[in-house]
Structure formats: structure tokens, C-alpha cells
Amino acid sequence: MSIEIKPDVSPKSISNVKDAAQAVERLRNAIRFHNYRYYVLDSPMIADAEYDAMMQDLIELETRFPTLLTPDSPTQRVGGAARAELGLVTHPIPMLSLKTVYEKSDVISFDENCRRELGVGSVEYVAEPKFDGLAVELVYENGRLVMASTRGDGQTGEDITPNIKTLNEVPLVLLSVDGVVVPLRLVVRGEVFMRIEGFMELNRRRSEAGESLFANPRNAAAGSLRQLDPSISASRPLHIFLYEIADISGKEIETQWELLHTLQSWGLKTNIEESRFCHGTSELFRYHQDMYEKRDHLQYEIDGVVYKVNDRTSHERLGFRSRDPRWAIAYKFRPREATTRLLDIKVQVGRTGKLTPVAVLEPVVVGGVEVSRASLHNQSEIDRRDIRIGDTVLVKRAGDVIPQVEGPIGDQRDGSERIFHMPSECPVCGSDVVMSEDKKTTVCPNMNCPAQLRERLIHFASKQGMDIEGLGDKRVEQLVRAGLVTSFHSLYRLKKEDLMSLERYGDLSADTLLSQIEGSKKQPLWRFLNALGIPHVGEHMAQVLANNFRTIEKLMHASEQQLQSVSQVGPEVSRAVIEFFVDKYNHAEIEALINAGLRFVEIVKEEGKQPFEGLTFVFTGTLERWTREEAEQLVVDMGGHAASAVSKNTSYVVAGPNAGSKLAKAKTLGVTVISEDEFAAMIEKRASSGAAA
Ligand SMILES: [Zn+2]
Structure with missing residues (x-):
């Protein structure tokens, strides 16, 4: 061709x-x-x-x-609608797994057996990395991809054809690059995996979106491939290596080495680069050692190596032992784990206020690295694994990930072990901490907690917060480090000479920043609420709360019931708001900010059309959320007109319980009547879309 x-x-x-x-x-x-x-x-x-x-x-x-x-x-590549379920596919030839060994002696007997059965003094092997991914099978007929499936139980797998098609590395049509004839039928097997970098990035994005994280690249690859909607697979950074032919017609391939090269010439991705010819066990062990040393520098995870007899015609002669082929073996790396004593559990406060228990271990070497600290995640995990201070524990390390305590080793307790409880106070600032019901997250709610101040101040000053233009990451860092800013309100006490004492500040830049800080004293309430960094309260929720409660005082004293009566406020938000304002440090800080001169302006007249421009409202009956005056002020604030009598110019009549003659008049005039809830929803909707414009 x-x-x-x-x-x-x-x-x-x-x-x-x-x-x-x-x-x-x-x-x-x-x-x-x-x-x-x-x-x-x-x-x-x-x-x-x-x-x-x-x-x-x-x-x-x-x-x-x-x-x-x-x-x-x-x-x-990306096409077809989401399916209701992944169909099942019977493998043309069972997809067996290789025998897995951890000991040199097992490799020696594997080689002995091959030599004896084949009656030769030395066997030629191809050694390949053992990829830690998801085994798949692709079927090509007349050079076209017709089916892709997972291993499943070895006999039957799941149909992942639309998902596999989204991988650019998988040719939909086989090529004939070096003039190698394309087979009539090809059943080829390999491994789909995610590179470590892609995995970290995926988890980072999921974390930002508040989605659950994948435990490791293998789980991420499997989860990404086995999707009912192939467009999700398409969005994930999946890769493939192919390494085995289960069935082929229209082409003879004599050796494994030739197989890898032939697959590549058909456009199928192989990993020849890391594969190696080996003769005899010393070369096999050398390869194992080399790959072990290399594993942390590869872009993908491997958990061992695979040895295959190079001559494919002898595969049949060697046959199978129960379920395992006798012409290949997987020699896995020793798991990177060790046992040691858990001396103590310390609690760290992260930059976002999250408290994390950290294991203090008697130093131990795990996979060549000395480990004395390990993550314990959260109280729920510690309880689930029943980990106690003083326990002998199993520590695992995978890739470059922080070591983890898997759990205690049974029967090693002498009664001196202590059960761990998260502290009730923040170890950094002493604030009462807040633990979620499932015990999976514990946070320090204090906005001035020194452990969190830097991150919180950056958010406070950001464009979606108080919008202090000159106060970016670097300057916040500098101010906190110099001890000039120790709380939000101390920002408003900064003096010119303070700034001039710092590097990179001149006369002009100091004046500019001070005037920007001064300028931020008058902002709409929603900006302030967003700037506070209350959990679950982002820009939109801040607007909803500001529109409904109008003043910071009302919001600070709102009951759970009052909060939840707002249509967009759920239990999670209302709990977070109450817990935030209940914290005495936060309470004091907000007072200090107001004393520093912060004033929250009503929704300022933005450029362009006002949300209620051209609309006239009439209120009748009893309102639950506002007094009549407050409701009318709201309408005016949003550019509308509040009238006391219904006429044909009235746009809406807002009717509460006990509405009287105005309601009747509205009906005769055909004016739209809405409830208080509908009015509130209208405000939320229009205010947020207006502010976003
Ligand atoms: Zn704290």
C-alpha cells in the first residue's frame, strides 16, 4: 500500500x-x-x-x-448514544491469566521445565513489563475493528467496543506499513492503562468538582473504560499496549519478538522499547532487577515482568498446567510494604482547614525508602481498620504516593494500645472543630486560623470575593510571612510604612494597594459572604443568601429553619452556615471587620438592564420572609417599581395568606398573581443572572 x-x-x-x-x-x-x-x-x-x-x-x-x-x-471515534448496560462477549479463546510468582526459585523451575519439555539446553525468552491496567481483547476482521471486550471472568467479558474506539492509539483499520499483509482475522490482547500524570490530573479535576477520587491509575483506567457513555471514555487519558495474539488467520507469526514488531507494523501499539530478549535465568533476573529500578521513572505503573518463550511453535508443545499456560510466567515485584510500630498519631491542619491524622511510625524501610510518617486519612478510616496507637501495623507504599497504614497486624496487642479520637479543638488555633456525620472530614472553621490564613486571604481578596485587585497570591504570602497580616481585619489596618518595609514595594505601589484595600470596604453583601470562605457557599449561594437575608446580622442569627426555607438552600449549606457563624472566632472577626469600616452596599446598579426594570409589583396579604417595606425596597433595589394599588399596569401581584381585595382586583384585570416563594425564586434567578452578566 x-x-x-x-x-x-x-x-x-x-x-x-x-x-x-x-x-x-x-x-x-x-x-x-x-x-x-x-x-x-x-x-x-x-x-x-x-x-x-x-x-x-x-x-x-x-x-x-x-x-x-x-x-x-x-x-x-466518538459516536453512538449511551447504552443501558455493557453487553457480554464470549471470548473466542479463553482469556487466561498467567501464573504469578514472587520467588527466584519459581522462575528457576519455570525455566527448568521449559528446557526439559522442549529438550533443549537453553531457551530463548522475551521479557516484557507487566502493566498494571485492565486486560482487553480486540477482534479485527478483514483489517477492521469489530469487537473489543474486557477480560471479565476469562470466558466472558464486557463489550467495550464504543469505548475502545475513542482511544486514538487503537486503529479502527489495520495498516500495512512495511508491506506486512493484514490478517483476515486477528484476536489481539493487551492492557488499557492510564499514565500516572494523567491519573493525577484526572483526580485533581475530580477533587475540584467535589467528585470521588480514583484510588490508583488501574482503577481509574477500568472505571473510565467501562462506561455506558463512550464520550466519558473519550474524555479520559487512556492508553494501550498490545502484547499477545490469541488467534490469527491469514498470517504466520513464529516468535513473540516477531509478534511485537508485526503488531506495530499493523498500527497496533506495543512496548518493544522496554521489552528484551533473554537467555537463561541470569538474564531474566537482570531484567527483573532493571525494571524494578526503573518502575518509578516510567510514565505508567508496572507491577512486575512477564517472561514468554520466544518460539511460538513450542507454546503448543508446552501446553497448559490446569489454567495457566506453561510457556509464560509473571514474576511480580515484591509488594512495597513492611510492618512497624505505630508510635503516635499527630493531627495536621491543612491550608483549607482540614484536619488530617498522620501516623508517626518507628522508621522502617519500605521498598527501598525509609518511612516514618504515613497518612491515616480520617477518623472513619481509622475506626474501620481498627488502628490503635501502639499497634504493630502494615505500611504500604505505591509509586510515589505517600505511604499508607493498611491496618494492624492481628494478635500483637498487649492491652497498652490506645484508641484514637480526633481532637475536639484545632491543634493550631484552639477553635472547636467540626466533624462531619460520617467522620470522614474534620475542619477547623476559624477563618483566622494561622494554618489556613494564607489560602483564605487569597480567596478573600480574589475577584469573586472582595475584589482587591493588587492583592494576589504572592503579596498575601509576603504579608502573612512578615506577620503584618494575622487576620482578615488586620488587612484594613495596614499602613504605608508597613508595606514600604517589604521587598518589591515602592511609594506608588504601596499607595495603590492601600487605596484598593480601602475601596473594598464598600461591596455588595454577596461578595463579602463569598469572601468569607464558608464551606459550600460559593459565588452563587452567596448571592442567594444575600438576596434573602439582606444584612449580615440577619444571616448570622438565622435559624436552620429560616435558612432552609430559602428554596436553594439545602441541609448541607444551612448546617455549614450555622457552624461557621457559631464559631466565636468568626463572630469576633466579622465584628472586627465591621469596626474596621466594612459596609455592605445594596445591589449596586450594574451596567445595563436592571433585573426588575420595567416591572411593577403590588404586595398583598401576609409575607413570611420580609416585611412589606423590605419587599418593596427589594423591588426598587432591583430596578423595579412597587405600587400600593393594582392597576392594568401592574406586572405581578405577590399574594400571601389573608390577601384581600387587591387579589380579587388582580383577577378581574387579568394580572399575574404569584406566591411569596415564586417571588423569592424570581429574585434569586434574576439577581444571579444579572450579576453574572
Ligand atoms: Zn484552627
């Missing part, structure tokens, strides 16, 4: 389906080839923009000539 690197195709000049079909074929071949260069070989031959242009040309032609669109087109 000759491949054009850059087919000279001009979609505009193509007017009939025959020419289009030819052009489409040329574009697809070129794109498939460049996918292979880019994703499989990591060696692109053209610029990204040129590739994108080809893709655009192809999409244009497929759009104009829809009959040419086929499922194996490079444009069709």
Missing part, C-alpha cells in the same frame, strides 16, 4: 460522489497513517495544523456525501 503523506484534495472542487469516494479514501488512508505516526510511534511527520486540515476536508466531504460515511472512518 502506498500512502500519500499529504493527499492533494480540494473538497470545494469535488461535485460528484465518485470523485468524493476517491478523495475520502485517500484522506482516510493518510489520516490513519498519521495517527499511527503520532500515537503509536510518537513520531509525527506533519504539523498538527496540516493534520487538522485533512480532518476538516474529510468531515466536509462526509457531510456533503453522507453515503460515504462508514463506522471505521477516523471521524467516527
